[in-house]
Amino acid sequence: MPPTDTGNERQVDPAVRIAELEAQVAQLLAQIEVLTEKLGRNSGNSHLPPSSDGPGGAAARGKGRGEKRKRGGQKGHRGAHRQLLPVERVDDISARLDPRFTFENFVVGKPNELAYAAARQVAESVSVRFNPTSAGTNTEPSYTEGRDAGALTIKASTNVLGGTIHAEAFAGTHQLADAKAGTAASDLPGDARALQASATQLPSGGLLKIQAMNQIGSAATSQTVTGGGDIIVYAGSGATPARNAGEILLSDAMLSGSGFAGLTLQTSGSVTLASGSKLTLAAGGGLQIDAGRTVRFDGDVRVASGSIAARTYEVQQGSVFRSDDDLPLFIGATDATPHLFDIDVTGTLSAAGRWVNDALVSELRQVKGSDFEVVRMDGLVAG
Helix, strand or coil: CCCCEECCEECCCHHHHHHHHHHHHHHHHHHHHHHHHHHCCCCCCCCCCHHHCCCCCHHHHCCCCCCCCCCCCCCCCCCCCCCCCCHHHCCCCHHHCCCCCCHHHCCCCCCCHHHHHHHHHHHHCCCCCCCCCCCCCCCCCCCCCCCCCCEEEEECCCCCCCCCCCCCCCCCHHHHHHCCCCCECCCCCCCCCCECCCCCCCCCCCEEEEEECEEECCCCCCCEEECCCEEEEECCCCCCCCCCCCEEEEEHHHHHHCCCCEEEEEECCCEEECCCCEEEECCCCEEEEEECCCEEECCEEEECCCEEEEEECCCCCCCCCCCCCCCCCCCCCCCCCCCCCCEEECCCEECCCCCCCHHHHHHHHCCCCCCCCCCCCCCCEEC
């Protein structure tokens, strides 16, 4: 019997309605299955982290006591992966690469050498692994920092100083780049070197102290002043001069080549820098001379950014090994004043500043005759 139309209402065939309801039930059951499967996921049977587990953890949702499961996806878990395309379907992208961007044209330095090595190994061999936490880190090469050299003191009325002496200071890469001279003073008497106040400052060469004028005893007891012989700094490039028993001979080549920054000469006799001698101390150092008789600068002395000091003392006896330089016990009013305590300079004394800009030095060295040194005295001169 066909359905009847009763105005706006339309009667539906029961068989059609039943089919529609069955389809809705099937759809709802499928949704329930999906939701049930999602609700049952935990860190033990899926990729979810343990932090996503509810109270009681994964064991509360069905993992029995003593039951051991492997980590990761469990049996029945539907995997998700992408199939590789066959070779004939893969596009050749080499034609679209920029020929400038190759390993051969890549500039490698300390900051990127790790990234370069990793990229090249990965490009040439897929079996090589690199820790991603190390890639892209900023590394810096190791370096050393120089320290001040020490001091060598020789106390004797006369001595023979030969052999090899090392008093060099070795500055580190950062110290050379900063070019900061030392600002600390030494605790040793007669030490004019500029020492390090911090590790970033340039280190100073060593100190050599020849002390042939000594004071024996203490302030509480009687004191005796002992003297020494004459000190002569000669030109080491020539023949060694004949040595008298009461002389202390020092080679300028030995002193200059040992790396000393400080040199102190003390004696009751005279001190002579012989003609032709060239004494060079390390930058920032100092030459100090204390003598009981004449000081003669017949040679050249150079202490870049340093100091040169010389002074004489009116002691009765000069060199203890001779008597012709002794001071007379009485000098009359009409007698000529003996020139026993003069400081004579006929050579060159230089304490000119040192260069700190390597590029500027390189440019100036190419200029013929480019000697901008200024000769000056930077210390105490007394007589």
